[in-house]
Amino acid sequence: MRGQSLCDTRGVRGRLVTIPISHFCEKARWALDRAGVDYVEHPHLQLIHVFAARFAGGGRTVPVFVTDTREVLAESADILRWADTRVATNRRLYPEGDLGAQATALEAWLDEGFGPDGRLWMYHGTLPVVHEMGQWALAGIPAWERGVFRVGGPAIDVAIRRYLGIDAAAASMALDRVNGVFNDIAGRLSDGRRFLLGDRFTAADLTFAALAAPMLLPARYGSPLPPPEAMPDGLAREVRRLRAHPAGVFADRLYAEERVPRASAAA
Numbered sequence: 705m706r707g708q709s710l711c712d713t714r715g716v717r718g719r720l721v722t723i724p725i726s727h728f729c730e731k732a733r734w735a736l737d738r739a740g741v742d743y744v745e746h747p748h749l750q751l752i753h754v755f756a757a758r759f760a761g762g763g764r765t766v767p768v769f770v771t772d773t774r775e776v777l778a779e780s781a782d783i784l785r786w787a788d789t790r791v792a793t794n795r796r797l798y799p800e801g802d803l804g805a806q807a808t809a810l811e812a813w814l815d816e817g818f819g820p821d822g823r824l825w826m827y828h829g830t831l832p833v834v835h836e837m838g839q840w841a842l843a844g845i846p847a848w849e850r851g852v853f854r855v856g857g858p859a860i861d862v863a864i865r866r867y868l869g870i871d872a873a874a875a876s877m878a879l880d881r882v883n884g885v886f887n888d889i890a891g892r893l894s895d896g897r898r899f900l901l902g903d904r905f906t907a908a909d910l911t912f913a914a915l916a917a918p919m920l921l922p923a924r925y926g927s928p929l930p931p932p933e934a935m936p937d938g939l940a941r942e943v944r945r946l947r948a949h950p951a952g953v954f955a956d957r958l959y960a961e962e963r964v965p966r967a968s969a970a971a
């Protein structure tokens with residue numbers, strides 16, 4: 705739990721169950737932060753998150769957002785839509801009409817392939833050095849779960865690999881597909897437009913930038929991420945290459961211009 709004690713929930717509009725470094729959780733955090741929603745984050749270790757997600761009323765994935773009226777939103781896209789009801793019409797991530805439909809379609813495409821592919825590639829490279837990732841992977845998670853991480857290193861590696869079907873061949877194919885998405889995004893922007901669907905920031909832009917985080921390690925991410933120097937060499941090389949790619953430069957600009965920090969985190 706961040707920026708607030710366990711007991712102090714005054715003014716809280718919801719609770720967000722996360723794996724803190726998860727990019728799907730970042731996607732939800734970004735939308736909630738942008739809408740100025742006050743919420744408490746409940747960060748958990750990978751695999752333990754399944755119990756936390758179920759306990760909150762969701763499925764086996766995070767983010768899960770529980771609103772102050774006890775509505776349970778267990779898909780990041782549903783959290784974005786809920787957050788969108790809290791912003792002025794001209795700032796909506798899903799504008800009315802065709803633009804909104806296009807934003808929805810691009811978001812779904814990125815959620816389906818790009819998100820899982822980037823995660824698989826990143827885990828394949830970092831699981832061998834999982835203990836060196838502790839200071840980032842464990843940000844804000846409960847003490848007993850940190851204990852599980854410390855004693856369970858090799859077992860965590862095996863368990864996550866099995867759970868997500870990670871091996872060298874899968875990681876290499878995932879990186880190929882990630883490169884394809886970066887090229888696709890760059891192609892969409894090649895006519896000089898400011899955002900993926902024109903001159904307005906939508907759910908498609910937010911989703912691309914958040915889900916690109918394993919490849920770009922943005923400094924303004926809503927949970928601490930390692931710098932490239934802390935990553936294994938092969939990963940660091942790819943991060944630097946993709947940061948320089950036009951789609952990487954675009955995501956970096958979105959983080960600089962659109963990623964407002966969480967209101968209560970600054971307090």
Ligand SMILES: N[C@@H](CCC(=O)N[C@@H](CS)C(=O)NCC(=O)O)C(=O)O
Nearest residue numbers: 726727728764765766767779780781
């Ligand atoms: N479609 C879901 C995907 C979320 C997702 O894949 N979350 C990951 C963390 S990055 C997770 O919980 N993975 C565990 C699992 O798939 O069981 C969403 O958009 O919320």
